[in-house]
Amino acid sequence: MCYDTVSCNYLYDDGVALNSGDKLMHFTEWDASQTYYIKCEDEYNNQPFPNQCSIIVKPFEMFERK
Numbered sequence: 001m002c003y004d005t006v007s008c009n010y011l012y013d014d015g016v017a018l019n020s021g022d023k024l025m026h027f028t029e030w031d032a033s034q035t036y037y038i039k040c041e042d043e044y045n046n047q048p049f050p051n052q053c054s055i056i057v058k059p060f061e062m063f064e065r066k
Contacts, residue, residue: 001017001018001020001026001039001054002016002017002018003016003036003038003039005036006037007037008037008039008048008051008052009050010039012047012050015039016028018038030059032059032061035056035058036056036057036058036059037056038056039053
């Protein structure tokens with residue numbers, strides 16, 4: 001898996017690699033001000049087209065009410 005923070009319009013090999021210990025769970029630094037355009041590669045090395053993403057993640061911060 002890899003990502004970009006600008007758009008889905010990037011080549012898989014040009015994306016920032018997500019960290020993985022077991023190839024099932026992936027992680028990276030969580031920055032609530034960023035949008036993550038994520039591309040996945042399957043076990044047969046199939047990848048999305050250069051202008052497509054597998055998922056777009058928009059993180060947010062949760063605040064505890066007092």
